[in-house]
Amino acid sequence: MSQADGTTPFTRRSLLKASAVGTSALAVPSLLGACSSSGSDSGSGSDNTNGKAPLELPADATDGPTYPSPYVGPRARDLKPFGDGSTTFKIVVPTDATVVGSWANNKATAYFEKLTGVKIQFQEVLTTASDGSTDLTKVNAILSSGDLPDAFMGIPLTQAQVSLYGQQGAFTAVDDLIKVYAPAARKMFEEVPGLRALNASSDNKLYQMPGVNDCYHCRSSQGRAWINKEYMDKVGGQMPTTTEELRQLLLEFQGKNPSGKSGFLPFTAGQGNPLDNYFMQSFLYSPPGSNTGGWLRLNQGKVELTARLDEWREALKYLNQLNKDGLLTAQAFSMTGAELQQAGNTGRVGFSRSYWWGSFFNPVPLDANALWRDYVAVPPVKGPSGVNYSQWDYYSYSTGPGGGLVITSKCTKPEVLVQWADYMYDLRSIMWAYDGIYESNWWWGDKDQKGINGKGALFRDKQWPAPAGMSWNQYAPMYRSIDFRGGQQVDPKAPTFEAGLWAAGEAYKPFAEPQDMQLPPLIIPDDSAATQADIATSVYQAVSVGLSNFSLGKKDPNNDADWQAYVAQFDAMKVQDYLDIYQKAYDTRPK
Amino acid sequence: MAIHDSRSDRAYYLVNYLVLGIFCALVLYPLIYVLSASFSDATAIANNEVYLWPVGFSTQAYQAIWASPRLLIGFGNSVLYTVTAALIGTTLTVLAGYVASREELPFRRVIVVFFLLPTLISAGIVPLYIVIKQMDLLDTRWAIILPTAMSMFQVIITRTFYQINVPKELVEAGRVDGANDFSMFFRIALPLSKPIIAVNLLFYGLAQWNDWFNAFLYTSNPDLSPLQFVLQQLLAESSVSPSMMGSGDVAAILAKKELFDKLKYAMIVVAMVPPLIAYPFVQKHFVKGALIGAVK
Numbered sequence: 001m002s003q004a005d006g007t008t009p010f011t012r013r014s015l016l017k018a019s020a021v022g023t024s025a026l027a028v029p030s031l032l033g034a035c036s037s038s039g040s041d042s043g044s045g046s047d048n049t050n051g052k053a054p055l056e057l058p059a060d061a062t063d064g065p066t067y068p069s070p071y072v073g074p075r076a077r078d079l080k081p082f083g084d085g086s087t088t089f090k091i092v093v094p095t096d097a098t099v100v101g102s103w104a105n106n107k108a109t110a111y112f113e114k115l116t117g118v119k120i121q122f123q124e125v126l127t128t129a130s131d132g133s134t135d136l137t138k139v140n141a142i143l144s145s146g147d148l149p150d151a152f153m154g155i156p157l158t159q160a161q162v163s164l165y166g167q168q169g170a171f172t173a174v175d176d177l178i179k180v181y182a183p184a185a186r187k188m189f190e191e192v193p194g195l196r197a198l199n200a201s202s203d204n205k206l207y208q209m210p211g212v213n214d215c216y217h218c219r220s221s222q223g224r225a226w227i228n229k230e231y232m233d234k235v236g237g238q239m240p241t242t243t244e245e246l247r248q249l250l251l252e253f254q255g256k257n258p259s260g261k262s263g264f265l266p267f268t269a270g271q272g273n274p275l276d277n278y279f280m281q282s283f284l285y286s287p288p289g290s291n292t293g294g295w296l297r298l299n300q301g302k303v304e305l306t307a308r309l310d311e312w313r314e315a316l317k318y319l320n321q322l323n324k325d326g327l328l329t330a331q332a333f334s335m336t337g338a339e340l341q342q343a344g345n346t347g348r349v350g351f352s353r354s355y356w357w358g359s360f361f362n363p364v365p366l367d368a369n370a371l372w373r374d375y376v377a378v379p380p381v382k383g384p385s386g387v388n389y390s391q392w393d394y395y396s397y398s399t400g401p402g403g404g405l406v407i408t409s410k411c412t413k414p415e416v417l418v419q420w421a422d423y424m425y426d427l428r429s430i431m432w433a434y435d436g437i438y439e440s441n442w443w444w445g446d447k448d449q450k451g452i453n454g455k456g457a458l459f460r461d462k463q464w465p466a467p468a469g470m471s472w473n474q475y476a477p478m479y480r481s482i483d484f485r486g487g488q489q490v491d492p493k494a495p496t497f498e499a500g501l502w503a504a505g506e507a508y509k510p511f512a513e514p515q516d517m518q519l520p521p522l523i524i525p526d527d528s529a530a531t532q533a534d535i536a537t538s539v540y541q542a543v544s545v546g547l548s549n550f551s552l553g554k555k556d557p558n559n560d561a562d563w564q565a566y567v568a569q570f571d572a573m574k575v576q577d578y579l580d581i582y583q584k585a586y587d588t589r590p591k
Numbered sequence: 592m593a594i595h596d597s598r599s600d601r602a603y604y605l606v607n608y609l610v611l612g613i614f615c616a617l618v619l620y621p622l623i624y625v626l627s628a629s630f631s632d633a634t635a636i637a638n639n640e641v642y643l644w645p646v647g648f649s650t651q652a653y654q655a656i657w658a659s660p661r662l663l664i665g666f667g668n669s670v671l672y673t674v675t676a677a678l679i680g681t682t683l684t685v686l687a688g689y690v691a692s693r694e695e696l697p698f699r700r701v702i703v704v705f706f707l708l709p710t711l712i713s714a715g716i717v718p719l720y721i722v723i724k725q726m727d728l729l730d731t732r733w734a735i736i737l738p739t740a741m742s743m744f745q746v747i748i749t750r751t752f753y754q755i756n757v758p759k760e761l762v763e764a765g766r767v768d769g770a771n772d773f774s775m776f777f778r779i780a781l782p783l784s785k786p787i788i789a790v791n792l793l794f795y796g797l798a799q800w801n802d803w804f805n806a807f808l809y810t811s812n813p814d815l816s817p818l819q820f821v822l823q824q825l826l827a828e829s830s831v832s833p834s835m836m837g838s839g840d841v842a843a844i845l846a847k848k849e850l851f852d853k854l855k856y857a858m859i860v861v862a863m864v865p866p867l868i869a870y871p872f873v874q875k876h877f878v879k880g881a882l883i884g885a886v887k
Contacts, residue, residue, distance in 0.1 A: 095813070097661055097821070098828050098850060102813060123811045130823060132830030132847075138808055141720035147729075342638050356841050362637045362852070364845060464842050474843070497841050 055419070057183040064427065065444035068456035072191050073481030074184075074427040081117030083420070087413055088119040090149040091405075092142065093475060094156075095124040101469035108432050108472050115429065118420050127155055136161075143170060150411035154475025156402035159199065163523050166207030172407045172414045173205040181415050182422035185209065188479050198398045200590035202523050209421035211403030213474065214482040215396070216453075217505035220512075222288045223277040223391030224504060225353045226360075226375040234258035242382045243282050243318055250327045253350040261348050267327045268343065268360065269353040270335030275328075276307075276547060278353045279319060281391055282383035284311035285513040288391065291540040292533070296519050296582060303519060303582045305575060307543040308567045314383070317558060319551040333548045338362075347371055351378070356501065366494060377504035380511045392512030395520050397482075404477045425479040431459060433476040436466030451487040452498045458487025522585040535578040542569045625863075629653070629856035637852060652857035661813060662861070665821035670865075672817050673800045676736045680795030681788060683741045688749025688787075689780055694759060703750075710743045716808065723809050734809035735817065739802065745791055752787040753780060789876030793869075800866060822858050829854065 057077060064076030093103055100106055103122035113119060125142070129135040134156045142148070143165060157165075165171050178185050189196050192212055199210040232239070232249065235256050240246035253266035269275050280286040286306035289295035295307045306312060322328035337359065343349050344360030357372040358364050364372055380388040405421045407414045423429055428438075435442040445457025465473060490499050524532045546566050549555040555562040596604070623643065628636055632647030640646045656662050690696060691703050719738065728734040757780050765775050803820035810816065816824075829851035831844050 095824055096828060097659070097813070097824055124813065125811060126807055126820075126824055126827060128827035128830070130826040130830060132827065135827075137716060141717050141808060144717045145721045145724055147724055338637070338639075345634075345638055358841060358845055358848065362848065363634060465846055497845075501841060 052180050054180045055183050057187060061428070065458050066447060066456060068451065068458060068483065068487055071458075071483045071487075073484040073487075074188075074425055074430055074479045076427040077184075079115060079423055079426055079429075081115065083117030083119070083416060085117055085119050087416065088121050089151065089411070089413075089417060089420075090121050090123060091151045091153050092123045092125055092139070092149045092155060093153050094127045096473055096475070098468060099465040099471065099473040100475075105469065106472065107437055107470045111432050111437075112423075112429070116420050116423050118416060120420075123149060125155070148408040148410040151408060151417055152401065152406045153404075153477075154402060154472075155406070156400070157406065159201075159400055159521065160523050160526070160529065162199075162207050162401055162406060163201035163203070164526055166201050166205065167203050169409055171207040172409055172411060173207055174209060174407065174414070174418055175206050177415050177418040178206070178209075178422075181419040182209075184422045184425040184479070185418075188212065188425055191481070192397070194395070195398060197590050198395060198521065199400065199404075202525060202588070202590065204590040207406060208401055209405040209407075209418065209424075209477045210401075211399035211476075211478045212397050213399045213403055213478055213480045214485060216482055216486065217501035218396055219393045220390050220505055220508035221355055221501075222393065223281060223380075224355065224508065225278045225351065225378045226357070227351045227378050228258075228349065228374050229376050230374045231258035231350055239376075240378065240381050243384065246378075246381050247318075247322060247325065247327075250322070250351060251325060254325075254327060259347050259350070261346065263343070264348050264350065265331075265343055266350040267322065267332065268335065268340060268349050268351065269332040270337070270340050271333070272337060273340070273352075273354040273359060274544075274547075275319065275332060275353055275551070276315075276543075277391055278380070280306070280312065280315045281380050281387075281389040281511075283315040283318070283385070283387055284309060285389040285391070285517050286312065287518065289540065289543060291537050293536045293539075295539070295543060296579075297517050298519050298586075299517070301516075303579050303586060305539070305570065305579065307539075307546070308570050308575075311387075313557055313563055314385075316547070316550040318383075319547075320553060320557050323551055323553050328551060330548075330552055332551075344372070349375075357497065364497070366496060368494075373500075377507050379507045388511050389513045390508040390511035392508065392518070394512075394515050394518050398521075399474075399478065403474055421477045424477045427484070429476075430478050430480060430484070433472040433478065434466075434474055434480075435459075435461050435464060436470030441466045441470060445487060445489045449489050452490050452502045453483070453486025455483075455486065457489035458484065460489035460491075519582065519586065520589070522582060522589055524581060524585055528581045528584075531577060532581050535573055535575060538573040539570070539575065539578070542566070542573070622863075625856050625859050629860045631856075633849070633852040636856075652853050655853055656857055656861060659821075659825075661816065661821045661824075662818065664814060665816050665818035666861075668816060669800060669818040672732070672735055673796045676740065676799035677792045677796035679736065679740050680742070680745070680799075681791040684745045684749050684791050684795075685781075685784060685788060687741070687746045689753050689757075689776055691746065691750040692753035692757065693762070706743055706746060720808060728809065730810050730812050730815070732815055735802075735805045735815065736799070738805055738809070739798065742794070742798070745794055749787050749791065752784070756783050786876045789873050793873045793876075796869070797866060818862060822862055825850075825854060825858065 058080070059078055061076040061078050067075070093100075103109060103124055109120070109122070125138045127135060127139060136155075136157065139152070139155055139157070148170065162171065166173065174182075178189075195210060195212060196206060199208055200206050227239075227249075231253065235249070235252040235258050237249045237252055238245075240249050250266050253264075257264045274288070276286060277288050284306060285297060287294060287297055289307070295305055296303055297306055298304075319328060332353075340349075340352070340354070340360045341362040344352070344357075345362065349360050352360050352375070354360055357375060360375075361372045364370070380390050382388045405417065405424075407417050411417060424433060431442055432438065441463065442459055442461040445451065445459050447456075449457040449460070451457045465471065486502070488498060490496075546555075546569075550557045550562075550566075555566070557563060624641070627643060627645045628641050629652055630645040630648055630650065631641050632649050633651075635641055635646035687706070691699065691706070693699070696702070723729055723734050723738065728737065761779065762775060765779055770778065799817075801819060803817065803823045806816050806820040807823070829847050831847050831851075
């Protein structure tokens with residue numbers, strides 16, 4: 001890494017890459033230094049729990065909301081300040097001028113200082129590159145220089161980084177502290193059984209106060225498709241249930257042009273909206289993929305690559321057929337987001353393989369008769385052999401360090417920060433942190449109103465994100481369970497997206513693959529991280545090029561030689577080593 | 592009686608103006624487009640309706656920028672950093688370049704090679720961060736100016752300039768007239784260096800004006816941010832990365848998208864205008880100075 005930096009001292013990419021791989025060679029010695037210098041006074045944290053009886057959850061607050069029934073999630077309780085203000089804790093947080101504004105002068109900051117009695121000094125760090133991707137250059141500099149703060153909050157470190165730095169002694173393990181100081185976190189772990197395992201490090205210790213943000217529709221959003229129901233009515237079609245019905249409907253679209261506009265696109269997809277997320281699911285369960293990994297699933301506990309299975313070939317044959325029909329063209333791979341939105345805005349989209357309405361509309365106005373409201377989610381269609389999965393993500397509820405708190409070994413009173421984080425899991429705190437001022441931007445739900453899940457409303461808000469300077473956006477440790485998010489009140493007169501997206505989630509839920517087929521997020525150990533990253537890039541190349549070549553007829557999926565050549569590529573790039581890395585990480589994952 | 596241009600002259604001018612006109616349009620069009628787009632309605636931009644003039648005239652974007660206190664502070668900071676960095680950088684460069692050009696300097700080659708070392712091997716971000724931290728410069732204005740105060744590229748141009756414009760003969764003549772090293776520099780070399788000073792001021796000023804990385808790495812106090820860093824933050828906060836599509840809230844994505852559409856062009860205009868105004872004043876020196884220094 002020092003060599004890479006030597007030639008290009010100021011490229012953030014090079015450092016980013018190095019950090020994505022796990023760590024930088026430079027980071028290691030100083031981190032160990034940080035460990036040896038302060039490891040003795042805080043250690044694993046267990047010293048601070050000696051002799052103290054576990055704290056109990058306080059009683060429910062009398063001025064809290066009415067909870068829908070059944071309800072699993074955060075509750076508003078009578079919290080008393082516990083800090084004496086003697087220590088000011090330094091916490092590194094992401095810069096967010098548009099929502100948080102100045103962290104020091106933020107209204108939620110003042111609220112939490114009063115609520116907990118703990119004084120926090122925030123250090124703002126930009127963690128996003130100008131293309132919106134994560135950029136941890138500065139965080140890595142802070143970590144490597146040994147200039148550690150007391151904690152990092154909302155900083156999107158990867159689980160691999162937390163695991164590695166944690167074991168090197170830069171972060172404090174919090175398991176023992178949670179047992180004593182964090183009753184709300186204990187309740188959360190009880191209610192969300194998989195949460196701890198998803199956030200534990202490879203030494204099976206927990207080096208962070210994790211977050212839960214359980215967005216129901218997000219669990220299927222990667223693999224959704226949308227269709228215009230007005231156009232469907234116009235051609236006399238019905239919601240397709242099989243791949244063949246879908247094809248027939250698209251052909252109707254093509255033949256009759258229900259939009260009446262020139263340049264009508266019966267079928268769309270594009271960059272950032274890959275075809276396989278939806279279409280493969282009619283042939284086999286295949287998770288999404290990118291240049292950092294993916295297309296891996298579990299088959300009886302064994303990791304396998306879906307993109308070289310025979311069912312994948314069957315799916316390619318179907319896509320190839322759509323190409324022969326003139327429905328699927330090169331545009332389905334090349335269309336940019338902006339082009340797709342221009343087509344959507346002018347009503348020229350019939351069917352779209354994309355994330356949500358905003359993928360093919362810009363802006364997405366909230367008018368009752370806005371064009372986007374015509375589009376409904378198409379539940380996974382059955383393939384010839386009767387398969388239809390919905391690419392359900394069972395693990396997306398965990399925010400990781402990007403919505404949690406990582407306490408460093410520099411912190412001399414980690415128990416205070418653990419309890420501070422525990423107060424963040426309270427319902428009222430969650431609302432303050434993410435939605436701003438009570439009775440200014442949010443209220444408890446009205447008694448006779450419904451939430452987006454159709455049960456009683458838990459809370460309602462005026463706008464999200466809250467006006468600048470009022471909230472902490474989504475950076476604090478949170479416990480936004482599925483029932484909590486479902487309890488967001490819907491105004492029947494001015495429906496937003498949430499209720500429609502919830503409905504889309506409901507439509508996909510019945511087709512979820514069995515949970516033991518999904519490969520959970522894993523921590524790739526540092527010594528295999530480079531191999532993993534290399535092969536992942538090659539796999540991505542081969543799969544995406546193969547997908548477009550076979551779909552567009554440049555290669556013939558019916559021709560055995562073409563298929564054999566495609567499959568042989570994976571052996572050439574040592575994909576077995578790649579699978580072995582994942583298999584090992586899976587078998588030894590924290591439980 | 593006017594002398595008529597010959598036919599070939601007229602043809603020459605015609606072709607000449609035509610080529611220059613096309614070239615001018617190529618350069619001008621993006622500028623006009625950005626300016627028009629910054630005054631256009633966000634929907635019109637999204638639908639690709641803006642070609643040359645604003646569509647659905649709106650000053651919303653500029654109002655949003657004006658309403659953001661960080662941008663105004665950033666603008667003030669940027670002016671301060673630009674002026675300071677230009678002065679410090681130019682002073683150091685002219686001093687170093689002059690000295691390095693004098694053949695009688697002992698160990699001249701060693702010194703120049705020593706100067707060149709950091710451009711060949713650079714330590715990288717983390718060691719730099721540690722140096723700045725140990726000098727107690729973190730979160731100060733100096734951390735934004737000093738780490739990139741002097742550029743070796745500029746020193747070499749300046750040295751070459753002096754080798755050509757203050758030749759050995761001139762130095763010997765000065766010696767005969769009794770000038771010591773200081774008066775050699777201040778009374779002979781410096782009055783001759785107006786073009787190279789202008790070049791240095793412009794290069795250092797522009798580099799500092801465009802830089803956001805020092806502020807990003809070495810400061811956490813928003814009050815110290817230069818304009819480019821504030822813009823960088825706004826851009827970062829408003830960009831939707833593909834990975835967010837997988838997990839993000841649609842409300843968050845939408846909020847970001849709206850902000851981005853509103854601000855992107857106006858931000859370019861705000862950052863572009865000051866150098867655009869300053870350029871013509873330095874430009875005549877700039878071409879001359881950079882060329883002179885570069886020849887050898």
